[in-house]
Amino acid sequence: MFFPTADEMANADKEEFMHDWYAILSCDSTSTKELIEKAARKLAVKYHPDKTSDPEAPEKFLLVQKAKEILLDDTKRKVIDDHREGVAKRQAYETQKNQTMDARRKRMRDEFNDRLNKASTQAYKPTEAE
Secondary structure, eight states, rough: OOOOOHHHHHOOOOOGGGGGGGHHHHTTTTTTHHHHHHHHHHHHHHHTTTOOOOTTOOOOOOOOHHHHHHHHHHHHHHHHHHHHHHHHHHHHHHHHHHHHHHHHHHHHHHHHHHHHHHHHHHOOOOHHHO
């Protein structure tokens, strides 16, 4: 697995990790360069500032161009893919940890309620003198 060095991370544009470049181009990580180029070309025509009056079109157009640049560069794409994989692993770990913790909390709550119910039934058990 490729991990970027500290220098590469320091020089990396932080914007690269702020967006889901694949989602911008409606592609996935298995898409070929040809599919990425085709999707980028289609979106570039759709959002080109000269072709549409949408006030957000220039921003979208630049974002599409940046996504194309990143996903067509093998080095940048590898860094993005590794980052996405790391994020997915962390999310899976956190989900599993929370599920385990939830099971522990539920078991602890159930044990506490059982003890509480047992104590309350013993405390209010009528004596033979009553």
